[in-house]
Amino acid sequence: xxxxxxxxxxxxxxxxxxxxxxxxxxxxxxxxxxxxxxxxxxxxxxxxxxxxxxxxxxxxxxxxxxxxxxxxxxxxxxxxxxxxxxxxxxxxxxxxxxxxxxxxxxxxxxxxxxxxxxxxxxxxxxxxxxxxxxxxxxxxxxxxxxxxxxxxxxxxxxxxxxxxxxxxxxxxxxxxxxxxxxxxxxxxxxxxxxxxxxxxxxxxxxxxxxxxxxxxxxxxxxxxxxxxxxxxxxxxxxxxxxxxxxxxxxxxxxxxxxxxxxxxxxxxx
DNA sequence: AGCTCACCCTGGACGC
DNA sequence: TGCGTCCAGGGTGAGC
Numbered sequence: 367x368x369x370x371x372x373x374x375x376x377x378x379x380x381x382x383x384x385x386x387x388x389x390x391x392x393x394x395x396x397x398x399x400x401x402x403x404x405x406x407x408x409x410x411x412x413x414x415x416x417x418x419x420x421x422x423x424x425x426x427x428x429x430x431x432x433x434x435x436x437x438x439x440x441x442x443x444x445x446x447x448x449x450x451x452x453x454x455x456x457x458x459x460x461x462x463x464x465x466x467x468x469x470x471x472x473x474x475x476x477x478x479x480x481x482x483x484x485x486x487x488x489x490x491x492x493x494x495x496x497x498x499x500x501x502x503x504x505x506x507x508x509x510x511x512x513x514x515x516x517x518x519x520x521x522x523x524x525x526x527x528x529x530x531x532x533x534x535x536x537x538x539x540x541x542x543x544x545x546x547x548x549x550x551x552x553x554x555x556x557x558x559x560x561x562x563x564x565x566x567x568x569x570x571x572x573x574x575x576x577x578x579x580x581x582x583x584x585x586x587x588x589x590x591x592x593x594x595x596x597x598x599x600x601x602x603x604x605x606x607x608x609x610x611x612x613x614x615x616x617x618x619x620x621x622x623x624x625x626x627x628x629x630x631x632x633x634x635x
Numbered sequence: 636a637g638c639t640c641a642c643c644c645t646g647g648a649c650g651c
Numbered sequence: 652t653g654c655g656t657c658c659a660g661g662g663t664g665a666g667c
Contacts, residue, residue, distance in 0.1 A: 367660065422661080440660050441645080457645090476644045478661060494662090518638065527662085535660065584647085584659085624640065625660070 370532030379589030439478025
């Protein structure tokens, strides 16, 4: 489940391909292209000018209004390998051959992910994504204002990418645990102190995960097809029935907003 | 407008 | 061993 830290890790590991030129693109499944504002062949011969991240989206920027936007869904991988690497992996839907002897592979077993060929990413992101949680303009005050009047569980609020983007099931559970807030609490029931605590917890959890190259629960791999390490630092996600790392009581699991939610009934109120 | 929920998909875990 | 069933979830859109 690639969330912000995983996509950020991929972005960083792909910086070395900036300046490389696309030789050829092999598209094996048409339905992996979610939107085509230009033809795929138009980026053949073009240089990669930047590799960027916005929320859980990754963008290859070619300039002249040509962007290749990637979302990894929950089982997607996007990684570099030698252009002559043995081709024995299942579910590789797109191969992008570069002029540096490498190729980029988009592999996605469950196909919740996809590619967008966009002339302008600004509008695309603006209508889907809210503030970047690690940016300066994501403040405690901004979060607190967003919570006002919202009756949905705080978990559902944080999973929505519109107020703040990049969080998914793992980091929402971890941040709520760090802040001592139960996931089912109505968003507008948080005090300003709790909102500030949650704001700090979100940024801390994301930064810690990025330092550990993200969480590999099952499918996630970075831009070099390597696992992350943050799964070894998770406090509650996937640990129902295990003792709480703070108090020792057994961690709970319940369904909120249609997602499995892990928490400590003793440490979270 | 705000909110809930079904749906898409496949591999792995689990039960018998 | 093998088969069937269930579960995981990001984003979208239908429906209340």
